[in-house]
Amino acid sequence: MATIVILGSGIMGTALSFPASENGHEVRLVGTFLDREIVESIQTTGVHPDLGLKVNDGVTAYQLEQAKEAFEGADVVMSGVNSFGVEWIGEQLADLLQPGQKFLCITKGMRADEGTGDLQLLPDKIKEYLDPELAEQISWNAITGPSIAGELAVHHDTAVVFCGHDKDDLEYLADLFRTDYYHVWTSTDFIGHETGAATKNIYAFAAGFAEGLLRKQGKENDKYVMYNFGAAIFAQGQRELRSFVKLMGGNPDTADGLGGVGDMFVTSMGGRNVKAGTLVGQGIPFSEVRDQHMKGVTLEGVAAIKVVGKALGPLTERGVIKPEEYPLCRFLYSVVAEDAPLDIPWDKFFQDLT
Amino acid sequence: MATIVILGSGIMGTALSFPASENGHEVRLVGTFLDREIVESIQTTGVHPDLGLKVNDGVTAYQLEQAKEAFEGADVVMSGVNSFGVEWIGEQLADLLQPGQKFLCITKGMRADEGTGDLQLLPDKIKEYLDPELAEQISWNAITGPSIAGELAVHHDTAVVFCGHDKDDLEYLADLFRTDYYHVWTSTDFIGHETGAATKNIYAFAAGFAEGLLRKQGKENDKYVMYNFGAAIFAQGQRELRSFVKLMGGNPDTADGLGGVGDMFVTSMGGRNVKAGTLVGQGIPFSEVRDQHMKGVTLEGVAAIKVVGKALGPLTERGVIKPEEYPLCRFLYSVVAEDAPLDIPWDKFFQDLT
The missing domain is CATH 1.10.1040.10 (N-(1-d-carboxylethyl)-l-norvaline Dehydrogenase; domain 2)
Known part of the structure; x- marks a missing residue:
């Protein structure tokens, strides 16, 4: 059994808690400062208000001030915020990530250098916020592919690619999430998938x-x-x-x-x-x-x-x-x-x- | 002004009569044996019953027995039947096509050799029905791209590729049809476009x-x-x-x-x-x-x-x-x-x- 922590309790992060928890893994949803009511709702009724669904047993919601506790002993860390929150999440993860954890990015987008126009993928942007020594000890991966969150949450067939740099890490991550409705391929074309x-x-x-x-x-x-x-x-x-x-x-x-x-x-x-x-x-x-x-x-x-x-x-x-x-x-x-x-x-x- | 004859008066062939006739070209729609009522309707009221639209001035409908007359002096010949009619149209065109005419195929599909499985594109299938000497004197081209016939007929933006083997022929044909709503590119990748x-x-x-x-x-x-x-x-x-x-x-x-x-x-x-x-x-x-x-x-x-x-x-x-x-x-x-x-x-x- 693995422990998966998701920073950001929006609909996509929460949707991913369904296949993971059904595979017997512990999922910890940590709300951002914008997610206070979502976390309260899950803590009191189990229901994610935006998804309109009750989360599974084995899924626990944490307020942001409990983040350190939630990250403790986690095998996998996911970013469940949108592209506007990438700088914020970089700052958070700089404090929260621990060596050996596998990062799985949901946040999609790019940043550009104002002067040169050079484009940068968001997981690389997040990495910049970390102490370089720590960054080296994290496995960097991302989920791409057609995923409307609510469809995944209600168990409709969804096919995605986990992309990263190490095939073993990718297969480990894919196995945590694979179910008969969540179909996961893996690819080391991290750049191509994240760019798409x-x-x-x-x-x-x-x-x-x-x-x-x-x-x-x-x-x-x-x-x-x-x-x-x-x-x-x-x-x-x-x-x-x-x-x-x-x-x-x-x-x-x-x-x-x-x-x-x-x-x-x-x-x-x-x-x-x-x-x-x-x-x-x-x-x-x-x-x-x-x-x-x-x-x-x-x-x-x-x-x-x-x-x-x-x-x-x-x-x-x-x-x-x-x-x-x-x-x-x-x-x-x-x-x-x-x-x-x-x-x-x-x-x-x-x-x-x- | 060019003369364009379309064998088959279905919705796609008829839709193409709109840009061509608006460019001042004469369009002759020749019905197949299945199109008798369509031709009668156009001849008497101007309306194509399946499209639900009146054709433009400069568009004339012919019954199949008038085909020879319609083909007389035509610069461009189009096949407006579906893939099921490809053998029939091959037989017809063997008699009707005249040296120097430019063929523009709308019919899409493939045939396969029963034994080897080798695939053949439909314009190439049609060509087989012709006397080889005549076939050499015809310019072979086709229209591909996203074209719902009715949308084109009501002048909604439609973007297509005319594909063939000779760039000059393609540009000649494209110019006959180009309007501010029918956007035509040309390509000599005939095989790629027809396969798609x-x-x-x-x-x-x-x-x-x-x-x-x-x-x-x-x-x-x-x-x-x-x-x-x-x-x-x-x-x-x-x-x-x-x-x-x-x-x-x-x-x-x-x-x-x-x-x-x-x-x-x-x-x-x-x-x-x-x-x-x-x-x-x-x-x-x-x-x-x-x-x-x-x-x-x-x-x-x-x-x-x-x-x-x-x-x-x-x-x-x-x-x-x-x-x-x-x-x-x-x-x-x-x-x-x-x-x-x-x-x-x-x-x-x-x-x-x-």
Whole structure:
């Protein structure tokens, strides 16, 4: 039996407690400073309020001030916060992680160097907060692949890739979580999988445009919708996702798998980023969506566009990438950063066709 | 002004008459023996009954017995029938095509050699029916990419690739059709694009399973559906689609574009193949779906599974492909050919992950 501690008691971390606890492992959910009510709810009723489900026996919730206790003797440590919390979690883990623990990252995204535009994956960002000697004694791994948390929590088939640097560590971790509904592969293409997981969110925002354009024209209930439009955007997105995997030094084939196109597919099917894209499609400037219609809502896709889209500028100036690369990501950046209207730059897409 | 003749007056051929006629070209729609009522309707009212739309001025419908007249002086000849009609259209075109005409194929699919399993693209199959000397004097091209006919017909943005062997011919053809809503790229990767277009239908059938599984459990209106499941199937489908492109000798990058993942995406969003997959997901053996629930309905995806899935047997025996390749296509073949139950072979997927 292993002990797994998850820092952040949001829906994804909590969803992962289901397969782990059903395999007989102890799961300790540690709330962040934003999670106080979630932890209280689990402690008193067993119910995670956002998931709307009772957690399993063997899952215990801790408030943040009990974190040290929760981390004591844990074999596996997971980060269950979103990309906005990566600096915070880096600071926390610098104090809490203990040599020999295996880290399994759920947080997805990138950070960019303001000057050079060089992109950095979030687990690498977290690592920077640790004493280098400690960082060396931690096994660094991450979960990627199409995982809507609630679907996993209710035991619907979910297929993911645990990626990292050491195949034995990955197989150890995968075995903790594998069930007949949670299908886990392992891969040492850490860079490729994490890049796919981070960049897919960029394109999910664009997946909402078609519905918005239909609504703008009063055609949302027409016989013919706009799947052709959505599919073209998806295809250009997939080309750019693969380019990002190559740019970061990952295995391009990873773009075709669970951590690439699979994750982009599931993220395009709905959620907050898609909703934001729909509002932009309706003709609302993004700044108005952000400040009024979806004020306070966490938008991972928009965050990814802002970080990555902005970085494309200096990366282009430095000749790391070509000006004609990533036309969709550049366009999306102009939408979220400059309130550009939804004038799709079709003629810039699929430039590398021969 | 060019003259374009389309043999087959179904919805896709007719949809293509919109951009062409709006560019000032003459379009002649020739019905097959199954299209008599469609042609009559267009001749008398201008309305295509299945599309539910009036065709443009400059579009004329002909019954099959007027085909010779319609082909007279045509610059471009298109095949607007489905894959089941490929042998018929080959016979027709052997008589009707004239030297110098440019052929633009809409029909998608494959045929396989019964003995060897060797796969053949449909335009190549059609070519076999022609006198070799005539075949040499025809320019062979095809349209691929995500195109729901009705969406194109109502002028929703649609992005496609015209593929063929000669870039000048392709640009000539693309210019006939390009409008501000019909975005046309050209590519000389004829094999890659046609392979993607043919094999994507295989995986669209599987895109219906999730909805069926939910219905079987009475969970179709639950808060959490099965996008994780669908995304995993889609990702495995994309890997196999790329493998097919490589197997046929196409450019693997084509799998990421409009003729690959884009077309698979749009086909997975709905339609008859998805509906058939949903019924199988509900637990109905495929033979019952075919003979009762969807009797007489054209299922391109199932047809593709039967042809390609069956061919995998001899191709494996001959060592052309490995037994562990194409696990999803093989499984789908067992579903449609042997009424196999919906027991997804998860452990055979993503075998090439490193």
